[in-house]
Amino acid sequence: MTGEMQRFHPLQRLLHWVMAVCVLAMFFIGVGMVSTVMPKFLPLMATHKSLGIAILVLVIVRIAVRLRYGAPALPADLPPVIRLGAELSHYALYALLIAMPLLGWAMQSAADYPVVIFDGFRLPPIVPQSDTLHTLFWDAHYYLAFCFFALVLLHIAAALFHGLVRHDGVFEAMAPVPTHPRTAPAE
Amino acid sequence: MSDTHRPTPVGSLALIAVIIGGGAAAFAYTAGWFSPQRLTPMKMVAAFAPPGGPALGHRRNHAKGICFTGTFEANGAGTEISKAVVFEKGEYPVVGRFNLGTQDPNVDDATVRVRGIGVQITTPDGQVWRSAMIDPPFFPVSTPQAFYDLLKASKDKAADAMKNFIAANPEFSHFASWAGSAPWTASYAEEPYNSLNSFVMTNKAGEPKTVRWGIVPEAQVIPVSQDDLKKLGPNFLEADIAKRVAAAPQRWKLVVIVANPGDPTADPSKEWPADRRKIDVGTLTVTKIEPEADGPCREINFDPTVLPAGITTSDDPFPAARSAAYMKSYDLRTAESKYYPRTPTGEKQ
Numbered sequence A: 001m002t003g004e005m006q007r008f009h010p011l012q013r014l015l016h017w018v019m020a021v022c023v024l025a026m027f028f029i030g031v032g033m034v035s036t037v038m039p040k041f042l043p044l045m046a047t048h049k050s051l052g053i054a055i056l057v058l059v060i061v062r063i064a065v066r067l068r069y070g071a072p073a074l075p076a077d078l079p080p081v082i083r084l085g086a087e088l089s090h091y092a093l094y095a096l097l098i099a100m101p102l103l104g105w106a107m108q109s110a111a112d113y114p115v116v117i118f119d120g121f122r123l124p125p126i127v128p129q130s131d132t133l134h135t136l137f138w139d140a141h142y143y144l145a146f147c148f149f150a151l152v153l154l155h156i157a158a159a160l161f162h163g164l165v166r167h168d169g170v171f172e173a174m175a176p177v178p179t180h181p182r183t184a185p186a187e
Numbered sequence B: 001m002s003d004t005h006r007p008t009p010v011g012s013l014a015l016i017a018v019i020i021g022g023g024a025a026a027f028a029y030t031a032g033w034f035s036p037q038r039l040t041p042m043k044m045v046a047a048f049a050p051p052g053g054p055a056l057g058h059r060r061n062h063a064k065g066i067c068f069t070g071t072f073e074a075n076g077a078g079t080e081i082s083k084a085v086v087f088e089k090g091e092y093p094v095v096g097r098f099n100l101g102t103q104d105p106n107v108d109d110a111t112v113r114v115r116g117i118g119v120q121i122t123t124p125d126g127q128v129w130r131s132a133m134i135d136p137p138f139f140p141v142s143t144p145q146a147f148y149d150l151l152k153a154s155k156d157k158a159a160d161a162m163k164n165f166i167a168a169n170p171e172f173s174h175f176a177s178w179a180g181s182a183p184w185t186a187s188y189a190e191e192p193y194n195s196l197n198s199f200v201m202t203n204k205a206g207e208p209k210t211v212r213w214g215i216v217p218e219a220q221v222i223p224v225s226q227d228d229l230k231k232l233g234p235n236f237l238e239a240d241i242a243k244r245v246a247a248a249p250q251r252w253k254l255v256v257i258v259a260n261p262g263d264p265t266a267d268p269s270k271e272w273p274a275d276r277r278k279i280d281v282g283t284l285t286v287t288k289i290e291p292e293a294d295g296p297c298r299e300i301n302f303d304p305t306v307l308p309a310g311i312t313t314s315d316d317p318f319p320a321a322r323s324a325a326y327m328k329s330y331d332l333r334t335a336e337s338k339y340y341p342r343t344p345t346g347e348k349q
């Protein structure tokens, strides 16, 4: 059965892992920066915005690549509920990868802050200044950040479960480098 | 394929639990959930609140204020020290706010020692420079932590709270003597306003210079005793500035002060010697006054780290702390905006 599962295209794997590192960093930078008044607040905030917008660009590329190359089928013996959960959670991850940066950008726009990324590149506001919109986007960015983090933890737990307990090739399909079950020298 | 090399399911599940639990714990640690001692923006902002709680919908500090619009006319002299477009000869639109260093938006003007100004200058390329300045020549304390301690001590009922604070932060007595002896004026237009914090300006050749800046009034300064101010009514400053500006534009010179090597650039409680090089870079002109409630300054956060290319923060720890605290104050007050109506109660829009 392990041999049946195809792997994601190398470009998909590259994007997945680069973005995984970026997104994990974003969670930590996000909660770290809002809980400090030390000088590091400023570089953290600047990095948060730059990396966040980079994620927005990368996810657009990633979705295009996904539409082009598709995804390997999940193992046939995966219970339907789990299969549904996997698919829905992946949609949710994509949705959050798009929504979080847009909400951050919109929140800053609604507050009339200049959105400057990568030390001097200025983005236009995407919504007009508005107290109501600022509060709405702030709340959404805040609460969704925690949902996103919880979902990523679940996603990692599931990936490790496939890789360490089920050994069904799902982990290997996304593994950054070829791993044991697919290309073991013994095979 | 040999399953013998693999950990048992129980071992694997335990490993997964450790990884996920560790991730969640690291996140909580980063967020400060295990560090009640950490000075967070929320704690800093909450420390301003008077015993009855903050004035909802208003700035958490410098809560009383009035909006203005006007221009900054650069004379070109600033280009020597900074490549910022705002220093190139020309006239740029300004939005600003005269304000009082208080947490009470309805305070009696004569009771507030510190007066301030928020200024935003926009250049045609869309860059903005925001600066929030005050009239004392130096700040009461050396560090953001000490400012927090001051806020705490000043609200502490314990008899020796302030005494202990001053013992730990002797620089404060310098400020206290300024507050006790500096002359008062009857007008926002007669005050100088100082950045106090230092910043770094970089010119086209890439040479960095640490600077502070301030605006110096053109209006004649007439000292008035605090007792006489008390007779002028609770809102005399706003009435005065509205009347003056309606009669004629009010002007200030914007002066950049360049540090010598070794000057205390990281400590706004320490003045630089008077002989430091001063560059007059242009004129701020206030042409229109508008009430804050529905005025153009209301929703601006005069965050001192909003700077155009050519100006950056320095080793002064205050601008970062201010940026973090102003953002929190902004989040709170915009979420509470229904408590601060844009039109006087009862009045139709």
Ligand code: HEM
Binding pocket: A023, A026, A027, A028, A030, A031, A034, A048, A049, A051, A052, A053, A055, A097, A100, A101, A102, A103, A104, A105, A107, A108, A115, A138, A141, A142, A145, A146, A148, B327, B328, B331
């Ligand atoms: C994948 C993208 C992103 C993630 C996962 C993310 C995550 C977070 C997290 C976890 C916080 C801390 C919430 C809290 O504890 O208060 C935060 C705050 C913040 N984020 Fe993001 N963010 C993302 C993108 C962006 C972008 C693109 C911007 C702006 C251009 C942005 C602007 C902000 C701001 C300004 C705050 C502080 C809000 C405040 O307290 O006023 N974020 N973000």
Ligand code: HEM
Binding pocket: A016, A019, A020, A021, A023, A024, A066, A071, A074, A086, A090, A091, A093, A094, A097, A152, A155, A156, A159, A160, A170, A171, A172, A173, A174, A175
């Ligand atoms: C912030 C971090 C992460 C995000 C946002 C993320 C997002 C995603 C998304 C959207 C997919 C669906 C791919 C598709 O069907 O097009 C996916 C698949 C996958 N991810 Fe992640 N991921 C993250 C971290 C991780 C980590 C740390 C691991 C491993 C421990 C991992 C393992 C996998 C695996 C094995 C798949 C393949 C699932 C399948 O075959 O359908 N991911 N990830």
Ligand code: HEM
Binding pocket: B044, B045, B058, B059, B060, B061, B062, B065, B097, B098, B099, B116, B117, B118, B132, B133, B134, B139, B143, B144, B147, B194, B195, B196, B197, B268, B300, B301, B302, B318, B321, B322, B325, B326, B329, B330, B333
């Ligand atoms: C760590 C030190 C400081 C803290 C925590 C602090 C905190 C605050 C807060 C919370 C506000 C309200 C912001 C808003 O809601 O928009 C404010 C406004 C203001 N602060 Fe500070 N401040 C600090 C240092 C300074 C310094 C050094 C100066 C002057 C040199 C200054 C001048 C002002 C002025 C003029 C305003 C009013 C700006 C406006 O009109 O919106 N502050 N401050």
